[in-house]
Amino acid sequence: MKTDTICAVATPPGVGGIAVVRVSGPLTFPVLDRVVRGFRPSRQPDHTVRFGRVVGRDGAELDEVVVAAFRAPRSYTGEDVAEVSCHGGDYIAGELVRLFCGQGCRPAGPGEFSRRAVLNGRLSLSRAEAVLDLINARTPQAHAAALARYHGGLAHRTRAMLAELDECRARLEYYIGFDESDAVRPRDFEHRGRRLLVQVERLSADAERARFLHEGARVAIVGRSNVGKSTLFNRLAGEERALVAPGPGTTRDRVETTVAFGGVPVLLSDTGGIPARTGGRLARGVAERTAQAVDAADLVIAVFDGSEPARPADRRVLRTLDPTAGAGREVLCVVNKCDRKERLGAGFLSPCRRPVIRVSARTGTNIGRLRSFVARRFRPGRETAATNRRHRSALNDCRAALARALTAPDSACALAELELAHAALAGLDAPADRADVLDRVFNRFCVGK
Numbered sequence: 001m002k003t004d005t006i007c008a009v010a011t012p013p014g015v016g017g018i019a020v021v022r023v024s025g026p027l028t029f030p031v032l033d034r035v036v037r038g039f040r041p042s043r044q045p046d047h048t049v050r051f052g053r054v055v056g057r058d059g060a061e062l063d064e065v066v067v068a069a070f071r072a073p074r075s076y077t078g079e080d081v082a083e084v085s086c087h088g089g090d091y092i093a094g095e096l097v098r099l100f101c102g103q104g105c106r107p108a109g110p111g112e113f114s115r116r117a118v119l120n121g122r123l124s125l126s127r128a129e130a131v132l133d134l135i136n137a138r139t140p141q142a143h144a145a146a147l148a149r150y151h152g153g154l155a156h157r158t159r160a161m162l163a164e165l166d167e168c169r170a171r172l173e174y175y176i177g178f179d180e181s182d183a184v185r186p187r188d189f190e191h192r193g194r195r196l197l198v199q200v201e202r203l204s205a206d207a208e209r210a211r212f213l214h215e216g217a218r219v220a221i222v223g224r225s226n227v228g229k230s231t232l233f234n235r236l237a238g239e240e241r242a243l244v245a246p247g248p249g250t251t252r253d254r255v256e257t258t259v260a261f262g263g264v265p266v267l268l269s270d271t272g273g274i275p276a277r278t279g280g281r282l283a284r285g286v287a288e289r290t291a292q293a294v295d296a297a298d299l300v301i302a303v304f305d306g307s308e309p310a311r312p313a314d315r316r317v318l319r320t321l322d323p324t325a326g327a328g329r330e331v332l333c334v335v336n337k338c339d340r341k342e343r344l345g346a347g348f349l350s351p352c353r354r355p356v357i358r359v360s361a362r363t364g365t366n367i368g369r370l371r372s373f374v375a376r377r378f379r380p381g382r383e384t385a386a387t388n389r390r391h392r393s394a395l396n397d398c399r400a401a402l403a404r405a406l407t408a409p410d411s412a413c414a415l416a417e418l419e420l421a422h423a424a425l426a427g428l429d430a431p432a433d434r435a436d437v438l439d440r441v442f443n444r445f446c447v448g449k
């Protein structure tokens with residue numbers, strides 16, 4: 001199939017010092033030749049930059065540009081690529097794209113340059129995903145993890161496991177050739193298989209934790225009215241975001257902000273107070289928003305006022321978060337206002353068997369401990385080689401197939417399951433050729449990447 005030539009603005013929209021338009025495909029240099037004055041880009045040596053001018057559709061000068069030339073296959077996409085830098089701003093860069101398209105290019109779709117890089121074997125799929133994580137990294141930790149993956153961390157991690165799977169397969173095949181009954185397996189099969197299973201499970205568990213680094217975690221602050229949820233929210237956010245007032249019913253809408261806890265970006269939600277029983281329409285609206293925040297949360301911080309005896313609404317809060325009520329998520333109980341005399345009663349929270357931290361949102365007492373608790377909860381494991389949903393689902397498929405292989409009734413079935421386990425693991429980092437997988441990965445990219 002003949003590939004076409006694509007182009008797109010690679011820098012973000014808006015005003016800036018420079019903007020870059022990227023072109024990739026066989027027509028890259030012929031197109032530039034027709035548009036650039038001052039030199040011939042098709043004669044420009046590989047990996048050099050040249051200064052020139054571009055004339056617009058009406059023949060008048062559009063801008064001065066710098067053209068960087070990368071010839072196939074030594075380019076990001078593996079095709080002929082040019083990066084044309086012009087003065088920043090949407091108009092000039094947009095005109096350049098229109099000019100190039102008038103000469104035979106077409107506008108690129110989201111992530112199309114990276115997609116071509118994968119299809120041409122310049123990038124593995126997991127490295128392309130790491131490019132996206134690098135772009136989106138919001139904390140030093142997220143950046144470091146993405147960089148390690150970009151340098152092949154996942155391939156490094158799976159290579160030995162794939163080799164071990166191959167070895168198991170080879171041994172089984174050899175065995176099947178000898179043993180007619182097919183019912184027995186090589187003696188060390190069980191041992192090797194279990195060891196592999198542990199490795200896959202570990203990688204999978206680490207992937208589950210590492211996802212917070214890039215996707216961020218969600219924490220909802222809930223509790224009855226007036227216990228100090230908004231004061232705590234502001235304290236954690238480090239700024240006066242939510243309104244605080246002495247009376248109940250201050251917060252109605254959900255207020256959200258992103259705070260980094262130990263390098264993990266956490267979307268913190270402050271919610272309206274949970275009343276003793278649902279009242280009118282407004283109260284129902286508040287309850288609905290709170291329920292949504294709780295549903296979406298990876299961790300719920302349930303706040304109680306330590307300076308007052310427990311009220312029916314506090315019991316309601318405990319009941320809605322009760323794990324037996326189907327809310328299996330993690331809950332941290334915070335007893336607030338510890339700057340005042342304790343009157344909540346030590347026994348009130350003990351039946352719920354959740355961790356409890358006593359703080360004062362007003363004075364800041366123990367807020368450091370609360371921060372460390374949240375950071376610990378979302379801290380990635382040692383391994384951040386796999387992080388996203390695609391990785392987790394491939395690891396899960398591999399784990400399930402391995403487990404089935406270990407309990408298979410005969411060697412032939414075990415072999416078939418091993419093949420599945422191998423395919424799932426290999427698919428993690430192989431240069432993918434399945435359009436649906438590529439679509440899913442690259443649709444999250446921006447145009448021009």
Ligand SMILES: Nc1nc2c(ncn2[C@@H]2O[C@H](COP(=O)(O)OP(=O)(O)OP(=O)(O)O)[C@@H](O)[C@H]2O)c(=O)[nH]1
Pocket residue numbers: 223224225226227228229230231232243244245246247248249250251252271272273274336337338339340359360361362363
């Ligand atoms: N003494 C003391 N007072 C506090 C503390 N935290 C909050 N308060 C006070 O408690 C009152 C209610 O605080 P808010 O933060 O508005 O409480 P809330 O839970 O968000 O209330 P609603 O939005 O109405 O549900 C305010 O007067 C706060 O100043 C604390 O740690 N110690």
Ligand SMILES: [Mg+2]
Pocket residue numbers: 229230231242243244250251271272
């Ligand atoms: Mg509030």
